[in-house]
Each structure stands twice: as structure tokens, then as C-alpha cells.
Amino acid sequence: MPLLEIKNLKLDFIAGDRNLRAVDDVSITINAGETVCLVGESGCGKSVTALSIARLVPRPPANYVGGEILLNGRDVLKMTKSELQAIRGGMVSYIFQDPSASLNPVFRVGSQIKESLKLHRPEKATDAEVIRLLKLVGIPAPESRIKDYPHQMSGGMQQRVMIAMALASEPKLLVADEPTTALDVTIQAQILDLLLDLKKRLGMSILLITHNLGIVGDMADRVAVMYAGQVVELAPALELLRRPLHPYTKALMNSVPKLSGNMQRLQAIPGNVPSLGNFPSGCRFYPRCPSAQPECAKTMPQLVEVEPKRWVRCLYAKPL
Amino acid sequence: MNLLEVKNLKVHFPVKHGLFSRVKAHVKAVDDVSFTIRPGETLGLVGESGCGKTTLGRAIVKLVEPTAGSILFEGEDIARLSGSELRVRRRKFQMIFQDPYGSLNPRMTVGQIIGEAIDIHHLAESTSARQKRIVELLKAVGLDPIHAQRYPHEFSGGQRQRIGIARALAVEPQLIVCDEPVSALDVSVQAQIINLLQDLQQQRGIAYLFIAHDLAVVEHISQRVMVMYLGKVVELAEAKAIISAPKHPYTQALISAVPVVDPDSKRKRIVLPGDVPSPMHPPAGCPFHPRCPMAQLPRCEAESPALREVMPGHWAACHFAK
Numbered sequence: 001m002p003l004l005e006i007k008n009l010k011l012d013f014i015a016g017d018r019n020l021r022a023v024d025d026v027s028i029t030i031n032a033g034e035t036v037c038l039v040g041e042s043g044c045g046k047s048v049t050a051l052s053i054a055r056l057v058p059r060p061p062a063n064y065v066g067g068e069i070l071l072n073g074r075d076v077l078k079m080t081k082s083e084l085q086a087i088r089g090g091m092v093s094y095i096f097q098d099p100s101a102s103l104n105p106v107f108r109v110g111s112q113i114k115e116s117l118k119l120h121r122p123e124k125a126t127d128a129e130v131i132r133l134l135k136l137v138g139i140p141a142p143e144s145r146i147k148d149y150p151h152q153m154s155g156g157m158q159q160r161v162m163i164a165m166a167l168a169s170e171p172k173l174l175v176a177d178e179p180t181t182a183l184d185v186t187i188q189a190q191i192l193d194l195l196l197d198l199k200k201r202l203g204m205s206i207l208l209i210t211h212n213l214g215i216v217g218d219m220a221d222r223v224a225v226m227y228a229g230q231v232v233e234l235a236p237a238l239e240l241l242r243r244p245l246h247p248y249t250k251a252l253m254n255s256v257p258k259l260s261g262n263m264q265r266l267q268a269i270p271g272n273v274p275s276l277g278n279f280p281s282g283c284r285f286y287p288r289c290p291s292a293q294p295e296c297a298k299t300m301p302q303l304v305e306v307e308p309k310r311w312v313r314c315l316y317a318k319p320l
Numbered sequence: 321m322n323l324l325e326v327k328n329l330k331v332h333f334p335v336k337h338g339l340f341s342r343v344k345a346h347v348k349a350v351d352d353v354s355f356t357i358r359p360g361e362t363l364g365l366v367g368e369s370g371c372g373k374t375t376l377g378r379a380i381v382k383l384v385e386p387t388a389g390s391i392l393f394e395g396e397d398i399a400r401l402s403g404s405e406l407r408v409r410r411r412k413f414q415m416i417f418q419d420p421y422g423s424l425n426p427r428m429t430v431g432q433i434i435g436e437a438i439d440i441h442h443l444a445e446s447t448s449a450r451q452k453r454i455v456e457l458l459k460a461v462g463l464d465p466i467h468a469q470r471y472p473h474e475f476s477g478g479q480r481q482r483i484g485i486a487r488a489l490a491v492e493p494q495l496i497v498c499d500e501p502v503s504a505l506d507v508s509v510q511a512q513i514i515n516l517l518q519d520l521q522q523q524r525g526i527a528y529l530f531i532a533h534d535l536a537v538v539e540h541i542s543q544r545v546m547v548m549y550l551g552k553v554v555e556l557a558e559a560k561a562i563i564s565a566p567k568h569p570y571t572q573a574l575i576s577a578v579p580v581v582d583p584d585s586k587r588k589r590i591v592l593p594g595d596v597p598s599p600m601h602p603p604a605g606c607p608f609h610p611r612c613p614m615a616q617l618p619r620c621e622a623e624s625p626a627l628r629e630v631m632p633g634h635w636a637a638c639h640f641a642k
Contacts, residue, residue: 041506154595184368185533186592189577193591211507214579238583255511257540259578260563265518266540268511272476288508 110146364542
């Protein structure tokens with residue numbers, strides 16, 4: 001049994017009298033010890049999908065219209081309040097993009113980590129355990145650092161504290177929502193290295209959300225590419241990077257410059273990401289797709305397995 | 321001749337504290353920086369947050385006052401100019417910003433935003449000529465003339481950045497300082513703006529100082545690249561040379577830290593320990609030595625390395641660069 005199984009998840013945001021479909025028929029599984037990357041641009045539904053795993057999207061405005069989210073075989077969408085309380089920060093932990101916004105500015109970082117311990121492992125809510133966690137995430141001199149307030153730490157250090165807090169409950173799944181986007185490249189490299197190392201040592205699964213395809217190659221076992229609320233391609237990471245099958249994945253890879261790439265001109269994707277509620281009919285990418293056919297405007301393609309383990313949502317995706 | 325020549329530029333900000341706001345210390349945001357930009361050239365400027373790259377960009381267009389040094393624009397020092405003397409010359413150099421929404425007045429239409437620049441510099445003789453120019457500019461940046469009547473909030477991020485570019489172009493500048501112009505945009509839209517900037521450069525011969533933290537983007541758009549660390553230039557060279565054979569250990573680490581899409585590249589990542597030190601208390605000697613994997617004490621701690629030409633056209637500020 002996979003650790004997490006999201007099946008045909010459908011989520012609407014209610015805006016006045018309109019129902020805007022933000023997540024449409026998304027299915028993703030994560031096995032124990034696996035790292036899955038969720039890639040997409042802003043507004044594609046990747047964060048909402050990730051937040052749904054612990055049902056952190058407030059209802060209303062959100063409304064789950066269909067599908068299930070099986071965590072260890074139990075449907076999160078059917079859980080009671082107290083059951084949810086137990087998995088939030090327990091079996092599933094989150095770290096977010098901006099650590100300074102996630103930490104409480106008026107409490108010392110040590111007591112914030114201890115709070116998480118009190119909730120999930122009360123017998124271990126001691127200074128010694130907090131220091132062990134800070135050491136685990138590579139904070140130098142943790143004995144003195146537990147007395148620090150968040151503003152006394154740099155962005156990279158704050159993100160390490162967030163990771164320590166997330167690990168306090170010994171989660172089975174760590175959801176990292178753009179954990180390095182707000183950080184500089186050299187600090188990003190430190191945090192990514194730390195996540196890889198922790199995964200190896202603790203054997204947890206990671207769902208990593210990013211818009212940077214470069215990170216995928218370094219981190220992921222499998223990748224799901226999302227566009228306009230749908231998964232458009234799902235594949236083992238290295239295979240996807242070597243040979244993308246969906247036109248959007250291809251376009252995304254071609255539109256970013258590569259180091260020592262010798263490209264004269266970037267292949268820009270025309271137009272803009274469609275906004276919520278303004279998704280085109282048929283294939284959602286067809287107005288921007290370089291290989292669109294007349295049929296694409298009429299028929300919404302399904303996510304199909306075109307090759308073993310390679311799922312693509314395109315009418316014209318061909319296997320090798 | 322060089323279009324821009326910056327010599328020993330310093331921008332120091334006073335840090336005030338306590339009673340009577342006494343000046344306690346100085347943040348040396350830009351510390352003794354020299355470089356040149358040729359007409360029609362793109363000079364890339366990279367560095368991590370707090371390294372002074374934005375302050376340097378703002379000082380060149382005189383949005384912050386330099387503390388010392390000179391900024392020669394077409395041979396004339398603009399560092400000490402102010403008031404109307406400066407305003408006349410401002411036509412030659414413009415700036416576009418990271419957040420295209422924050423830099424557009426929400427209560428003005430796009431036509432008014434672009435027209436304001438034309439009015440200040442008296443570039444249109446009649447209302448119809450002014451209108452014609454606005455339409456031309458909108459077309460040049462890939463927008464529709466009908467957009468002149470709309471307000472900034474009606475546009476997407478990429479379109480707003482196009483408006484910012486049109487406003488900068490309105491006065492026919494020779495140099496545009498681009499401060500992280502694509503960082504706030506979606507990946508698929510970034511390429512559109514980068515292509516637009518390159519097209520405009522080819523058509524109009526504009527020079528760019530392109531400030532960004534994304535090395536791949538900077539390498540793609542620039543002829544030469546300058547790397548800053550704690551207010552100082554640590555390396556300056558041709559874009560291809562700096563990426564393929566960086567001489568300064570900081571540049572080497574920076575390049576190796578960029579995640580690459582190609583899964584088959586056999587690249588070794590150099591992970592630097594620690595954080596960038598506070599620019600208020602920069603380390604003595606070489607500012608990079610506490611994080612440098614090849615620092616040799618006591619020399620790196622004692623002596624601040626000068627920027628020297630280690631190869632023709634390739635400058636690095638490291639005692640041991642060869």
C-alpha cells in the first residue's frame with residue numbers, strides 16, 4: 001500500500017455564485033521513502049493539492065467536489081476534527097516558502113519547536129530533544145540558539161528551524177512547498193542537501209513543490225507536472241528530464257536558459273497562464289501549444305499511461 | 321568610447337542609533353567598485369541578496385546619492401549633478417524594476433504612465449504626436465494600442481513588465497538598468513520578456529546593466545558578467561568565460577549551486593558553509609575568506625585582494641586566482 005494516494009481529487013473555490021475549479025481530477029501516489037516533485041507555474045493548483053493532504057484549505061471558500069486522499073489507507077476527506085489534528089504536523093508535516101512568515105516572531109525558536117513536541121511526542125518535550133533536532137538540521141551551537149528569536153536568524157537558519165519543527169513529530173511525509181524559493185542559491189544548495197540527507201537517514205517520504213525544473217533532477221524520484229489545475233505529465237524524474245512527452249513540459253524546459261547553453265534565442269511560450277475560471281475548453285494548454293491540432297480545442301485529453309510508468313495528458317502523445 | 325565608466329564608486333549608508341540619532345556605523349553597500357559599459361552592450365550583475373547589486377544599479381541612475389567616486393556617462397561625471405542639470409541627463413539612462421506592479425501608479429492609465437515621461441522631457445510637439453508615440457511604444461513592447469486606456473491592475477505580470485519597459489523606452493535612453501526584471505514572473509513568461517529586451521537592444525542599440533540572481537538568465541543575455549560579494553566586485557569577465565572557467569572561489573561555488581535541468585551532467589556541487597556576513601561588520605581582509613573552501617590564513621584574513629586581470633579581459637579579486 002502506498003503511503004499517500006490522491007485519487008481523482010476535485011476542488012472548487014466558491015467565489016460569489018461561481019464555482020471555480022482549482023484542482024481537477026488530480027491523482028498522485030507517494031510510496032514510503034519516495035520523493036515526488038510537483039512542478040508548475042503560479043495558479044496551477046500545486047499548493048492547493050499539497051495543502052489538501054492534511055486538509056489545510058479552509059472550507060469555505062474551498063469545496064471538495066470529488067475524489068479521495070488516502071493517507072495510509074484512510075481517507076483524509078472523511079476524517080473528524082480530532083483525527084485531522086493528529087495527522088497535521090504528526091504523520092504529515094509542512095514547510096513553506098517564507099520561513100519568517102511561518103515562525104511566530106514573539107516566541108523563542110526553542111519553545112516553538114517544543115510546542116510541536118508537546119503535541120505529538122509529549123514524553124520527549126525537553127530541551128535536550130530540541131537541541132538534538134537543531135543539530136540534526138545543521139544549526140551550529142544549538143545550545144545557545146534555542147534562546148534566539150526568529151529575527152535573530154538568517155533566512156537559511158530560519159528554514160532549518162522550520163525543518164526541525166517539522167521533523168519533531170517524526171512525520172512519514174514531509175510536504176515542502178517551494179522551500180528554497182525565497183533563499184539565495186548558495187543557501188538553497190545547503191537546504192536541498194539537508195533534505196536529501198535527512199530523507200536518507202530518517203526514511204521519510206517528501207512531496208516537494210517547485211517551479212524550478214533544475215531542482216527536480218537533484219531531488220526527485222518521480223515528477224508530476226501540473227498546468228491549470230490538472231496533472232499533465234507524471235513520470236520518473238530522470239526520464240522526464242531526458243525526454244519530456246507533454247508539449248507543456250517540453251515548452252517549459254525550452255523556455256529557461258541553461259548554463260553554458262549557447263542558445264541564441266529562448267523559445268518563449270506565447271500568451272499567459274490562464275487564470276482560475278478562465279480555463280479554455282478542450283485541452284487547457286492548446287491556445288499556447290506549438291503542436292495544437294483542431295481536435296485539441298474540442299476534446300479534453302485524459303491522463304493515460306503511454307509507456308510503462310509514464311502518464312501524459314495529451315491527445316497526440318506518442319510512446320517511443 | 322565607453323558609454324558608462326564607473327570609477328571607485330562607494331555608497332555607504334549611515335546606521336543611526338539612540339539619542340540624537342548619532343551615526344554608529346556605516347553599511348558599505350557598494351565599496352570601491354569600478355567598471356565600464358560600452359554602447360549597446362549588456363553587462364550582467366549577479367550576487368546574492370545584500371551584496372549591493374541593487375544599490376549599485378540605483379546609484380548609477382542617481383536614485384541614491386553616491387558617497388564617493390565618479391560616474392562618467394559619455395565622459396561627463398554625473399555623480400555630483402542634481403536638480404535640472406541632472407533631469408536633462410536622466411533622459412539618457414532609465415531603470416526598470418523587479419515588481420512591475422509596485423512601479424506603476426495604479427491610478428494612472430497606461431497611456432498616462434507612458435505619456436508622463438514624454439511630457440517631462442518635452443518629446444512631443446502636439447497632442448497628436450504624443451498620442452502617436454504612445455501607440456508606437458505600446459506596439460514596440462508587444463502590447464495593443466487599445467491598452468493605453470486601461471489601468472495597471474487589468475494586466476498580467478508579464479504585460480505589466482512590458483508597460484514598465486515602454487515607459488523606460490519613451491525617452492529613448494542609451495542605457496537601461498534592469499533590476500531583476502524577470503524574477504517576479506512565471507517561468508513561461510520570463511522568456512518572452514528576455515526575448516523582448518534582446519530585440520529592443522538589437523533595434524535601438526540600448527546598453528543594459530542587467531541585475532539578477534539567476535546565473536543562467538544573466539549568462540544568456542549578457543556579453544560580460546560581473547559578480548559582487550559584500551559590496552565588492554569579486555570577478556568580471558566575458559559571460560562564456562566566467563561560466564565555463566570561473567577564477568574566484570565564490571563564483572565557482574555560485575555556479576555549482578545552480579540546479580541544472582540536465583540529469584546527465586556530472587557536476588560537483590560546492591556547498592558553501594554559513595551565510596553571507598552582515599555588510600555592517602564585513603570580515604577583515606578578503607570579505608569571502610570565512611566561507612572560502614580554499615582560504616589560506618593568515619594572508620586571506622589580513623590582506624584584502626585587489627581586482628586584478630588574471631587573464632586578458634578576465635578580472636578576479638582573489639590572491640590565488642591564476
